[in-house]
Amino acid sequence: DIVMTQSPDSLAVSLGERATINCKSSQSVLYSSNNKNYLVWYQQKPGQPPKLLIYWASTRESGVPDRFSGSGSGTDFTLTISSLQAEDVAVYYCQQYYSSPITFGQGTRLEIK
């Protein structure tokens, strides 16, 4: 199984500042035949199901604010929130869908400083 490791486990950022969450996979999730990274980011607020933010490592889901961006390739990925808003307080998960079983990172809790 591919192990997904996020860092940090928790993060406190001031409103309007940048937040950066990292995700590392134990093996590459880049599929060479189509040059796509099989990596997705979800946001989960308390009492709610996860919400799709970013797929193919860097494609923003429709309706997701453009302050959210994803980057990286191979085994190292980053979710960046360019200017933190109060509504961004949540737990963020990365997940690989390169191989079965799909696996999630342990989550990163984002709070306001």
Added chain:
Amino acid sequence: EVQLVESGGDLVQPGGSLRLSCTASGFTFSSYWMYWVRQAPGKGLVWVSRINGDGTTINYADSVEGRFTISRDNAKNTLYLQMNSLSAEDTAVYYCARTNYFFDYWGQGTLVTVSS
């Protein structure tokens, strides 16, 4: 509008059984792989089981293999999870999720609590 609505969660004693349902609407249900993903209280997301569109390919996490059974009724647009021999470690919110490579839609979840 795509909707997934889970039901069937409850308080059950250790060793007991429960059947969860997930009713889908707003898309061609039979065209999609469907998953059950669970989240223990205060913990992360873990996949439980998956089934392809026509129900011919099924997989389970090791932790539930032999105890849980996933199925679907495409005529009723419904996904099921039969859970037997439940233990405290199965206590979690259970989500059904539609797969389009990744999980593009999730239900609201149904809570299963295993306790005496």
